[in-house]
Amino acid sequence: MRASDRAYTELLRQIQVGALPPGTVLGEVEQASRLGVSRTPLREALRRLASDGLVVQQSPRMTVVSDIDVDDIRSLFEVRRALEETAARLAARHGDPAVFAALSADFARAAPAEGSEREDYYALIARFDAAVDAAAANDYLTAALRTVRTHLGRVRRLARDNPERLAASVAEHRVIADAIAAGDPELAAHATHLHLHHALTSVLTALSADPAPVKGTP
Amino acid sequence: MRASDRAYTELLRQIQVGALPPGTVLGEVEQASRLGVSRTPLREALRRLASDGLVVQQSPRMTVVSDIDVDDIRSLFEVRRALEETAARLAARHGDPAVFAALSADFARAAPAEGSEREDYYALIARFDAAVDAAAANDYLTAALRTVRTHLGRVRRLARDNPERLAASVAEHRVIADAIAAGDPELAAHATHLHLHHALTSVLTALSADPAPVKGTP
DNA sequence: GGGCGTAATTCTGTATACAGTGGAGGGATG
């Protein structure tokens, strides 16, 4: 694996996990020595992160981890809705019903109430997303959704889903999978709309319950 | 201006114009010497182009200008429709009516039948897009649309609009601007849908009329 | 004559050296 890829993956992970909170200044020499790579591959990693929107160049000498607030989350979900509804429509039109029927069965079996099965459930969602992308067969759409999902990783950490929300999410995904399997584009799109609406509501209530995570206050 | 920015801008322009047709192999040393920069900034430019999807790394030693065929154009317009309809809805909700009323008046004055006014008209469209982006006030949406529009530059070159299409495009844009000025989100979204449908149809007919531009046949 | 193996060349990936610029800190002056 290339050093630039390692630096990108590691920085991405640390930003998503919160080890590098918003506002953190990412100096090239500092991060390069910290990650054990040279400045050249680290610069490439920083440019990729900037292209994703995870870091911003405030001045030519200050690249910082980008902030993400409640308004950003709303904006992100607006784009997400536009793209995922389109993906659901395309998947319903072109997808293989058997694949999504099987996914629906997997969702039916999923019971993410247990803590250990939470990761399994997120993996199942990732499989579902991959199946939708494959069925939509639109590289531009997949690329745009990849960026959105990258940011979503940060949101998921900010607002940890509670068990009730996870159970509801299972049911919502199952409805979407069934709609795609049935080849009903509008049903799939509207089920996606509902799912994202509930997901956003859950995130916003979780964030308003918790005090907003502050970064540098002593 | 940084050398990496110059390299990126120049390569982007040459790809969009067609000076670097799809399939062209972009060797680092060759392009670096050709553009008069070193390999380091050129590598950054190449990575940005790859992030945009304009070049692909077929193998670690072959980065080529990505191909774009009729199916790609259809896919691109699917994503474009999803994003621009959303942008139109948001602009109708949050935008300043005066701004879009003024733009509507500008479209009313525009008469791109003359060859010299073609560039002026494209500039007016760019202004309109910028106004929609500003009114939508959604950075994620703007970023996603930026990528789409980058690819659209190539399509526009492949299928040169004829005067009738340009005149129709003026009228369509004016309808969208009026809908946004009136604060009617659904009308703005549907007008955008119609506009993109006609634009895609025009592109596809133009491409089926012209034989598909072949690259390496002697 | 064809196929396989080896060697050489070339290209990428990485590290480091160098230059320029911006900022911060300290000293001097009003």
Place this chain on the structure above:
DNA sequence: CATCCCTCCACTGTATACAGAATTACGCCC
């Protein structure tokens, strides 16, 4: 004591040197 200017330091941007890998060409053997 505050403010302004000058100097120095640090950090980015760029170029180049070096190592490793892959591809290609050439030669030998079958």
